[in-house]
Amino acid sequence: MITDRQLSILNAIVEDYVDYGLPIGSKTIIDRHNVDVSPATIRNEMKYLENEGLVEKAHASSGRFPSIKGFRYYVDQLLENNYSRKPNNQRLNDLLAENNYNLSNALSAYANELSMTTNYTTLIMKPNQTKDLITDVHLFNTVANLVIMVIVFESGDVEHLQLAVPEKISKHRLIQIANYIKDNFNDESGSKISKMAFEHSRDSVTVLQLIDLLNQRLKDSTSDIYLGGKSNLIDMLNEQNVSSIQQILQYLESNKILKLFEDDYHSGIDVKIGQEIDNNLENISIVLSDYHIENHLTGHIAVIGPTAMRYQNVIQLLYKI
Incomplete structure (x- = not known):
């Protein structure tokens, strides 16, 4: 367990790292988050988080960036805070009406809309008819x-x-x-x-x-899939993880993603990070969610992005949309 202050510092490191893509130092945390403690205290807490394996130290600076364990801890806190909430499918119901209840057209539009809103790739699986x-x-x-x-x-x-x-x-x-x-x-x-x-x-x-x-x-x-923002997979990759593009495309095309909803998945919203998805996908995260039609049909949504994903934005969107 970590203290509330250590958790707030971890959250700051995760969110700033996602925004900047650079290791985060104590000065950045104080400037951006109005933390009322000294830089020395921040550095001591960052050292503790490093010893716990939640952050890692960059080679060329004193800044830290989240480890996979740190991202997992951050995401678990988000999910725990939203545990009692249920996704709202009003937008999908609206799209069904707009598309004259053509389910395929509505799901395709839904995938594209979610992708444009999140800037990540979105995959929607058709319900079991x-x-x-x-x-x-x-x-x-x-x-x-x-x-x-x-x-x-x-x-x-x-x-x-x-x-x-x-x-x-x-x-x-x-x-x-x-x-x-x-x-x-x-x-x-x-x-x-x-x-x-x-x-x-x-x-x-x-x-x-x-x-x-x-x-x-x-x-x-049941294996019909609607993909939105496929090009976002390429946009999110950099020279360090460009090799991941082939693995994630192969993973999606093989329909292995369906097993994420069959194995160890709980109804609602869940997040899989890196090798929790597949041994070859260290740099990828997937946010999983259900959607419902007419209260008796259940389908699945997967938002796919880098491990440095804006998890809070995606989770909040899936609860609201």
Whole structure:
């Protein structure tokens, strides 16, 4: 444990280092933070923080900069102070309405907006649509051997799928099939009458194929990712950590980031720093957050930046937006 004064000095070192990118000395802390103690006292406290492994000393000066352990301590304090708060998704709800409830367009706009606001790369993962209710299903014949299936979800999202069939299906039969598919997905028991209607019919194969198509699309949608501000990854890197760009891009493209939400993740906001993410990502931090649609769909947000990230700004934004 460290004292309140030592914590305030650590916070000052972290925040000034993020702003300046340079080791922080006692004079800078006194000038910027109105600390009512002598420079000698500040230096003694900085020495204590160094002995605790929370800051490191630069080679050419008496200034200190945060260690990974120091960033972790700083972030843990931020998260603890905001423990009882829950992210507010009003902005996402507004974007859904602005994009006529096209979920993909809204999430893409959300990712770009968050990236522009934070100046970091933002990645948004689509919710698991298997938890979304289907409000309507429509089937159409466009040509003799092609059926278009339009699925409308309770969230307002719409999916379009198509299937080649051996022969044209009547409009009446398409309506029956559509009603059966809707009942089948909203009620695991399904409609006994509907099931009997297709059990021994020549359309049973088509029905199963359409259901398989829908199941596969819903499964695939859980890995749909919307990326905003990819160029910010390059902007944040300098000559010391430029080698990280390849590793982080490979990490994002491999979808390994999804495992951060599956392994040791608690609902709300969390932060992973450096090798907590991956052994090859020493210079990267990721702020993780949930978002909710219609109270029953949950997706994930990841804001990606350097370890010297403006954590407080990002965390506060994710709580408010």
